[in-house]
Each structure stands twice: as structure tokens, then as C-alpha cells.
Amino acid sequence: xxxxxxxxxxxxxxxxxxxxxxxxxxxxxxxxxxxxxxxxxxxxxxxxxxxxxxxxxxxxxxxxxxxxxxxxxxxxxxxxxxxxxxxxxxxxxxxxxxxxxxxxxxxxxxxxxxxxxxxxxxxxxxxxxxxxxxxxxxxxxxxxxxxxxxxxxxxxxxxxxxxxxxxxxxxxxxxxxxxxxxxxxxxxxx
Amino acid sequence: xxxxxxxxxxxxxxxxxxxxxxxxxxxxxxxxxxxxxxxxxxxxxxxxxxxxxxxxxxxxxxxxxxxxxxxxxxxxxxxxxxxxxxxxxxxxxxxxxxxxxxxxxxxxxxxxxxxxxxxxxxxxxxxxxxxxxxxxxxxxxxxxxxxxxxxxxxxxxxxxxxxxxxxxxxxxxxxxxxxxxxxxxxxxxxxxxxxxxxxxxxxxxxxxxxxxxxxxxxxxxxxxxxxxxxxxxxxxxxxxxxxxxxxxxxxxxxxxxxxxxxxxxxxxxxxxxxxxxxxxxxxxxxxxxxxxxxxxxxxxxxxxxxxxxxxxxxxxxxxxxxxxxxxxxxxxxxxxxxxxxxxxxxxxxxxxxxxxxxxxxxxxxxxxxxxxxxxxxxxxxxxxxxxxxxxxxxxxxxxxxxxxxxxxxxxxxxxxxxxxxxxxxxxxxxxxxxxxxxxxxxxxxxxxxxxxxxxxxxxxxxxxxxxxxxxxxxxxxxxxxxxxxxxxxxxxxxxxxxxxxxxxxxxxxxxxxxxxxxxxxxxxxxxxxxxxxxxxxxxxxxxxxxxxxxxxxxxxxxxxxxxxxxxxx
Numbered sequence: 001x002x003x004x005x006x007x008x009x010x011x012x013x014x015x016x017x018x019x020x021x022x023x024x025x026x027x028x029x030x031x032x033x034x035x036x037x038x039x040x041x042x043x044x045x046x047x048x049x050x051x052x053x054x055x056x057x058x059x060x061x062x063x064x065x066x067x068x069x070x071x072x073x074x075x076x077x078x079x080x081x082x083x084x085x086x087x088x089x090x091x092x093x094x095x096x097x098x099x100x101x102x103x104x105x106x107x108x109x110x111x112x113x114x115x116x117x118x119x120x121x122x123x124x125x126x127x128x129x130x131x132x133x134x135x136x137x138x139x140x141x142x143x144x145x146x147x148x149x150x151x152x153x154x155x156x157x158x159x160x161x162x163x164x165x166x167x168x169x170x171x172x173x174x175x176x177x178x179x180x181x182x183x184x185x186x187x188x189x190x
Numbered sequence: 191x192x193x194x195x196x197x198x199x200x201x202x203x204x205x206x207x208x209x210x211x212x213x214x215x216x217x218x219x220x221x222x223x224x225x226x227x228x229x230x231x232x233x234x235x236x237x238x239x240x241x242x243x244x245x246x247x248x249x250x251x252x253x254x255x256x257x258x259x260x261x262x263x264x265x266x267x268x269x270x271x272x273x274x275x276x277x278x279x280x281x282x283x284x285x286x287x288x289x290x291x292x293x294x295x296x297x298x299x300x301x302x303x304x305x306x307x308x309x310x311x312x313x314x315x316x317x318x319x320x321x322x323x324x325x326x327x328x329x330x331x332x333x334x335x336x337x338x339x340x341x342x343x344x345x346x347x348x349x350x351x352x353x354x355x356x357x358x359x360x361x362x363x364x365x366x367x368x369x370x371x372x373x374x375x376x377x378x379x380x381x382x383x384x385x386x387x388x389x390x391x392x393x394x395x396x397x398x399x400x401x402x403x404x405x406x407x408x409x410x411x412x413x414x415x416x417x418x419x420x421x422x423x424x425x426x427x428x429x430x431x432x433x434x435x436x437x438x439x440x441x442x443x444x445x446x447x448x449x450x451x452x453x454x455x456x457x458x459x460x461x462x463x464x465x466x467x468x469x470x471x472x473x474x475x476x477x478x479x480x481x482x483x484x485x486x487x488x489x490x491x492x493x494x495x496x497x498x499x500x501x502x503x504x505x506x507x508x509x510x511x512x513x514x515x516x517x518x519x520x521x522x523x524x525x526x527x528x529x530x531x532x533x534x535x536x537x538x539x540x541x542x543x544x545x546x547x548x549x550x551x552x553x554x555x556x557x558x559x560x561x562x563x564x565x566x567x568x569x570x571x572x573x574x575x576x577x578x579x580x581x582x583x584x585x586x587x588x589x590x591x592x593x594x595x596x597x598x599x600x601x602x603x604x605x606x607x608x609x610x611x612x613x614x615x616x617x618x619x620x621x622x623x624x625x626x627x628x629x630x631x632x633x634x635x636x637x638x639x640x641x642x643x644x645x646x647x648x649x650x651x652x653x654x655x656x657x658x659x660x661x662x663x664x665x666x667x668x669x670x671x672x673x674x675x676x677x678x679x680x681x682x683x684x685x686x687x688x689x690x691x692x693x694x695x696x697x698x699x700x701x702x703x704x705x706x707x708x709x710x711x712x713x714x715x716x717x718x719x720x721x722x723x724x725x726x727x728x729x730x731x732x733x734x735x736x737x738x739x740x741x742x743x744x745x746x747x748x749x750x751x752x753x754x755x756x757x758x759x
Contacts, residue, residue: 001262007247007368008266012274012340014246015375020336023380024422027387031397031421034388041396041403041417041445049406055394055444056415058407065408069525073439079415080293080322080402082439084522086552086674088652090758094521094553095509102513119506119517125524126442126550132525136516171201173450174528183408 044180046187052180057131060183064148066133066141067108068179069120070101073128084126098122109144132176135164149186159185196504199530202454203496206534207489209458210465214485217462218469224377225350225370226474236376243372254363257706260351261699263367264344268311268695271340275333276307282329288401289322289416296324296678305683309669310337312694313345313575315427315434315545316669316686318678322416322437327399330436335423339383342430342576343374348698349467349577350374352584355705356605357474359713364705378463379429386425386459393455394448397421420445428459431576433545433669441535441548442524453531453548460542464573467580475605479724484583487732488541491572495561496537502558504529508759519558522550533558540565543575545669552647552656552672556756559672563659563752566666568740569624575667578694581701587723588617588704590735594721594728604723606713616704620697624665625743627692631661631685632747640681647674651758655751664689 031039042054052058057068059077074081087094101122106115118136138160146153163182166175223230244251255263280303296302296319309316315338319325325334347370354364391397397419405413420436424446427433437443447453465485472481504518518529527535532549539546540562551559565572571583588604592614595602602609609617635641635657645653656675663670664686671677677686722728 003248004259004263004266007249008263008270010247011267011368011371012270014243015340015372016274016332016336019339019375019380019426020332023339023384024331024335024419026384027391027422028397028419030388031391035391038394039391039397039421040400041398041415042394042448043403046408050403051408052405052413053403053415053445055448056413057444058405058413059411060409062409077413079405079413081320082322082416082437082443083320083673084439084442084550084553086550086647086672087521088552088648088674088755089507089519089521089555090509090650090652090755091648098510098515098521099513102515114514116514116516119510119515119520120525122515123519123521123523125520126522126548127437127439127444127524129439129444130524130526131444134517134525167198168450171198171205172454173202173526173531174195176525180408187408 044184046184051184054178054180055131057129058180060179063108063144065183065186066138066145066179069130069133070122070124071128071130072124077129079129082127082129084128085124109140111140131178131180133179135175135177138164138177138182145186151189156186195528199500199504202530203534206454206457207493210461211485211489213462214466214469217466218473218481221378221466221470222473224373230377232377232381240372240376247368249366249368251366251369254366256362257351257355257364257702257709260364260367261702264348264698265695267344267367267371268341271337272307272311275310275337276303278329278333279303279306282326285326285328287327287399288418289326290401293322293402293416294324296320298324301680301683302678305687308687308690310334310432310434311341312667312690313341313430313432313543314664314667314669314690315432316664316690317434317438317440317545317671318683320438321435322418327418331419331422334434335426338423338426338430338432339375339379342426342432343371343379345431345575345577346374346378346463347371347577348702349580352581352701352705353471353474355708356471356607357476358709359711361709364709379426383426383429386429386455387421389455390424390452391421393452395421395424395452396445425456425459428456428544428546429463431460431464431542431544433539435546441546442550444524447548450526450531453527453535456546457535457538460538460544461573463576464542464579467577468583471580471584477605477724480605483724483729484587487729488572488583490733491736492537492541495541495565496533499533499537499558499561500529502555503533507555519553519555522553524549536562537565539670540668541570541572541574543570543579543666543668545663545671547670550673551670552674556752559655559659560748560752562670563655563662564740564748566662566668567624567628567744568736570666570668571736578667578698582697585617585620585701585704586736586739587732588613589621589739590732591721591723592617593735594731598721600719600721603714603720606716607708607711608714613704613707616700620700621739623692623696623700627689628658628661628665629747631689632658635681635685638681640679644676644679644682646676651751651755655755658747658751660686661689665693667693
């Protein structure tokens with residue numbers, strides 16, 4: 001039995017070294033050589049400063065930008081505190097929130113009071129850092145963005161099409177628009 | 191549009207199932223070769239490492255163990271891992287490196303450290319903490335990444351030893367734990383994890399030790415983005431059927447799961463090994479059709495849960511009807527995953543005893559969340575945890591054999607092994623332990639102020655479901671949560687740890703006791719009186735037994751939780 005206890009303690013130490021030290025080190029090497037930028041978090045820089053990460057949603061409230069989904073991470077898009085609302089489907093707070101968010105969305109985008117709103121625009125993601133919105137959500141924001149920038153809707157729509165992704169490999173996931181990419185492209189027009 | 195989405199979702203589901211079934215035969219055969227010590231294509235690199243490890247550990251590879259001794263070694267190894275991780279967690283405040291102290295807002299108390307240590311050494315990896323607000327990078331790497339490997343490998347070793355119980359006759363031994371453990375690590379988990387992790391970095395999962403990034407947003411605001419060695423944890427957490435995320439939001443966090451492809455690979459990593467073990471079981475026992483039959487039963491239950499959950503989540507939430515909202519239930523779900531990837535992940539992770547959810551189950555519709563809940567309550571028989579899932583499935587099949595034997599008046603036997611009084615007792619105890627632990631602890635939580643204090647977000651039927659979900663998840667060594675429950679309190683840290691220990695070691699001891707008895711038995715020849723163990727009829731019998739035992743145990747509890755909530759609207 002003591003022989004096995006010795007083996008147990010020794011094996012935890014040795015195998016921890018193997019899997020908790022050597023394995024990550026090997027991976028660090030491979031990541032650094034082949035995918036350096038991605039390993040660093042796919043950061044996007046503009047004018048020499050870090051303007052965000054490709055994968056991490058950020059807050060946009062001004063009319064000339066496309067707006068992301070509402071967020072429950074911290075006070076909204078807090079990259080140090082990911083999470084959702086965890087409100088149950090019958091929770092009154094959830095239903096009130098959705099109603100209020102839908103009204104705001106219609107007001108911001110000049111939609112009729114009974115206009116149909118895409119669900120991703122009025123619900124909060126699981127991470128609170130969702131970098132994407134649905135193509136339908138983006139399309140409804142085009143007139144507002146175009147007006148605020150004094151651009152024709154066609155130009156904005158063309159940029160939107162460039163930043164829209166379909167199903168990955170033709171069958172995986174869900175069509176989506178990367179909000180930060182799109183807003184960077186809009187700013188790049190000037 | 192809706193119709194097209196429906197077709198696309200099912201296309202992905204069906205491709206997923208096809209890949210899992212397609213890989214079962216080659217992967218199952220590979221596992222046979224690895225654990226029977228036959229030649230594999232990795233031998234040239236791994237045999238020297240193996241003999242070095244054997245030498246250092248004092249393992250005599252030809253020296254086999256009885257089932258009892260094998261289980262003792264499994265327990266000792268898990269205990270050593272738990273104690274080591276517990277010490278590391280308590281010592282983490284003195285560890286160098288990121289994240290900066292001001293971001294670590296959740297204190298590492300003794301109960302949280304104990305809960306987390308037990309949780310990782312039992313492959314539960316339940317998160318009572320939020321990764322980026324609690325843990326240092328070095329804790330995640332040295333403590334958690336390693337336990338993901340070690341506990342996963344120990345489970346796989348146990349599953350293989352369990353299979354040997356059926357494969358052998360008149361044998362007092364069922365293998366050497368240390369040999370199986372090291373083979374599971376070197377030949378299976380490490381190489382697959384290395385390739386898988388690199389694929390995840392390619393898809394955008396970060397791997398750095400950098401401080402949190404300060405961002406100047408386009409609108410001139412400030413944002414801080416948590417960083418870390420995410421990719422080192424991300425693949426093995428799925429492959430070892432552990433699931434504890436690097437970040438609080440787990441697989442929903444875009445750094446953990448940036449693309450649908452990364453998500454798909456992670457879900458395959460969860461299911462492929464446990465599914466292939468059915469084929470390993472069939473091959474090692476010399477009854478390949480019996481293995482395929484178990485896989486078929488799993489696949490049917492898997493697809494049924496998928497269809498139900500998809501139906502519940504894709505519909506416009508009934509409580510939002512009248513608000514002019516278009517689309518399914520996207521509260522707590524990510525746009526890149528939509529309904530399809532979210533539902534697929536919910537069903538895969540709940541079946542695969544892996545806590546790596548990519549959407550918030552606490553915001554699912556009542557019927558939607560009932561699917562993962564029931565998957566866990568059934569006792570991880572559908573694919574299940576690495577190694578342990580197969581044991582659960584076979585134990586349930588034994589109950590089915592016993593029931594079938596009673597119905598037609600034949601001596602129950604499975605794969606040539608007679609199921610007498612002692613074996614039946616072990617199988618029934620195995621089936622009873624799960625409901626007993628879950629229901630008693632749920633009752634305790636609801637009857638005490640300390641337990642009810644956890645219901646900080648939701649109350650009523652949904653709150654009840656959250657508590658039931660927590661213990662079901664702990665007992666199934668799953669680890670996913672309905673995060674509306676605040677589980678970081680002494681009460682929940684202690685009680686969920688009890689459920690995790692019972693779910694890992696209580697069940698393992700029963701399964702191994704049975705495997706030891708079977709290994710000692712001779713193999714009885716098949717006669718006309720034998721209930722065939724590879725017919726469609728037997729498959730239906732196993733399926734019926736799983737559902738019947740589950741319904742008898744949990745229908746009252748489900749009626750108080752998700753069913754009541756579904757009727758409220």
C-alpha cells in the first residue's frame with residue numbers, strides 16, 4: 001500500500017510537470033511561431049493604440065456607429081467580467097427589459113412602434129462580449145448610420161455586405177456581422 | 191428564412207452525429223491497441239517516455255492488480271491530485287504573474303478552494319468561481335490544465351479496467367492502474383490535445399501570459415480585456431470531459447470559443463472518445479455487435495434530446511409574444527452560435543459530463559433546460575464522462591438484462607457473464623445512488639436558509655430547477671450550471687463537493703466491484719436460453735430501462751421544476 005501511495009504522490013508531481021508545464025510550453029512555442037497575433041488576443045490597432053480585439057465586443061452608442069447587442073458583462077462590455085443575465089424565461093425583469101430594449105431600438109432607428117425587431121437586438125448574450133449582431137439587426141441600423149455620416153445607404157450597405165459572414169465551411173454556426181470590423185471600415189472611409 | 195435556418199441547424203446536427211459514429215470504429219480500435227499493449231504508430235516516440243515514467247514511479251508493468259487494488263490506486267491518485275490542487279489554490283496569492291491583483295475580486299476562501307480541488311480531480315470542474323476574477327494564470331496552467339489531463343486519464347483507465355472485467359474469465363486481475371493511466375495520457379490525451387489546441391489558436395483562441403489589455407474604444411472610451419493562456423486549457427477541458435472554463439462565461443466567451451468551427455471541434459472532443467469506448471467494449475469482449483448496440487441506444491437518446499431542445503429554443507419565446515420580436519430564444523446565447531450551435535452544445539455537454547456550456551442554460555425555456563437536466567439525471571449514460579460513461583451505460587444494461595430475465599423467466603446473463611444476486615445488488619445500488627444523492631441534497635438545500643440564500647436571481651419553479659440542476663450536475667460529474675444560482679457559499683461549496691465525490695468514487699467503487707466479480711467468473715457459453723445482447727429488442731429494452739428508471743426517480747422533481755414552469759405560461 002505504501003508503495004502505491006508513493007506512486008500516487010510521485011505520479012501527480014511528475015505528470016503535473018508533464019501536462020501543466022511541458023505541454024503549455026510546447027503549445028506556447030507553436031502558437032508564437034505560427035499564430036503570433038492570434039495568441040496575443042487578435043488585437044486591432046488604430047493610429048498606434050489598441051482599439052479593441054477582433055473577438056471582444058465593445059460598446060457603441062453614438063448614431064454614426066453600428067450598435068452591438070445589449071450586454072450584461074459588468075456595466076456593459078466589461079472585458080474583465082464576462083457573463084449573462086441568467087434571468088429565467090418567466091422572470092418579470094427579463095420581460096420588462098426586453099420590452100424596454102425593443103422600444104429603445106425602434107426609437108433609435110426610426111422604426112414604427114410595432115415594427116418587428118430581431119431578437120438578438122433586445123437580448124443579452126451569454127458572455128456579455130458578443131462581437132457580432134445578426135445581418136437583419138445590422139440592416140435595420142443602416143439608415144441611421146448613413147444619415148449620421150452623410151453617406152448614401154448604398155455605400156453603407158456595401159460595407160455591411162463585406163463584413164457579413166455566412167455559415168463557416170457552409171454549415172457551421174450562424175450568419176453574423178462583426179460590429180467592430182464594420183465600424184472600423186466605416187471610419188476608414190473618411 | 192426561418193425554414194432555411196431550421197434546415198441548416200439540422201444539417202449541422204446530422205453531420206455531427208455522422209462524424210461521431212464514423213469515428214467510433216477507428217478510434218475504438220485504436221484504444222484497444224493502446225490498452226492491450228499492441229503496436230501503434232506513436233510507439234517510436236512514446237515507448238521511451240513510458241519506460242522512463244515507469245522507472246521513476248517504480249511501476250512494474252507486468253504486475254497486474256485485482257479490481258480492489260486497482261480502485262484503491264485510482265482513489266489514492268485522485269486524493270493526491272485533490273490535495274495538491276487544494277494547496278496550490280490556497281497558495282496562489284503568492285504566485286507571480288497576471289492577472290493584476292485588482293482584477294481578482296473573488297477571494298479564494300478555504301471552501302471555494304476545497305470545492306474547486308474536488309471538482310477538478312473528479313472531472314466535474316464545476317465553477318463556483320469566475321475564472322478571470324479569481325485565478326492566476328499559473329494556477330490555471332499548473333493546477334487546472336494538469337488536473338484536466340490527470341483526472342480525465344484516470345477516468346479512461348478506470349473505464350478500460352471495467353471493460354476487462356467483462357472481457358476476461360477466471361482472472362483475479364484486471365490490469366495495472368499506473369500502466370493504464372500513463373498510456374491514457376501519452377497515447378490518447380496528450381497528442382490529441384496538442385493538435386486540437388493548435389487548431390484552436392488558429393481559430394483565434396489566445397495563448398499568452400500578458401497583462402489585461404487596455405483598449406481605447408472607437409468612441410473614445412476605455413475597455414479592459416482579460417487575457418491569459420486560454421488555449422492551453424480549452425481543448426483538454428473538453429477532451430477529458432471536464433469543462434471548467436478559463437473565463438466566467440466559459441464556452442460562451444469569444445476568446446474561449448471564437449468561431450463555430452472551434453465550437454464544433456470542442457464538441458467532437460467531448461463525444462468521440464466516450465462514444466468510441468462502446469466499440470472498444472465490443473471488441474475487447476469479443477462481441478462487437480453488443481458495442482454497436484450500446485452506441486445506437488446512446489445515439490437515439492442523443493438525437494431525441496437534440497430535437498426536443500431545438501424545438502423549445504427555436505420557437506419565439508411565448509412570454510415575448512406580442513412584443514413584435516422575431517427569432518428564437520437568444521437571451522444568454524451568442525450570435526455566432528445562434529440557436530443551433532447553442533442547443534447542440536447544451537445537449538453534447540450535458541450528455542458528455544462536460545461543463546463547458548456556450549450559452550446560459552439559466553435563460554433557456556423550461557422544456558429547453560429540461561433536456562440537459564434530464565440528460566444529467568439519467569446518470570451520464572448517453573456517451574457520458576471519459577471512461578465512466580461507458581461504465582454507467584453497461585451498469586444500466588445489466589439492470590435491463592435483469593428485468594428482461596425476470597419477464598421471460600431466464601437466468602439473466604450478459605456477454606456470457608451470469609448476473610446472480612450479488613451482481614444484481616451492485617447494479618441496483620449503482621442505479622439508486624444517483625437519485626438518492628441528488629434528491630436528498632436538493633431537499634436539504636430547499637429546506638434550509640443557507641440553501642435558499644443561493645436563489646439570488648430567480649425564484650419559484652425556476653429557482654427550484656436551478657438547485658436540482660446544481661446537484662444533478664455535481665453528481666453526474668458534469669459541472670455545468672444554471673448560473674442564476676449563487677453557489678459560492680460554504681453551504682453549496684460543501685454540499686456540491688459531496689455530490690461530486692459520490693458521483694465519482696461511489697459509482698466507481700460499485701462498478702469496479704462488479705467488474706472484479708465478472709473477471710473472476712468463467713464465460714458461460716451462449717445457448718438457446720440466452721437473452722441475446724445484440725438484438726434490436728435488447729436495445730429497446732435498454733432504452734426503456736434508462737427512461738423508466740429515470741422517470742421513476744425524477745418525475746416528481748421534474749414536475750416541481752421545469753414542468754411546472756412550462757405550465758405557468
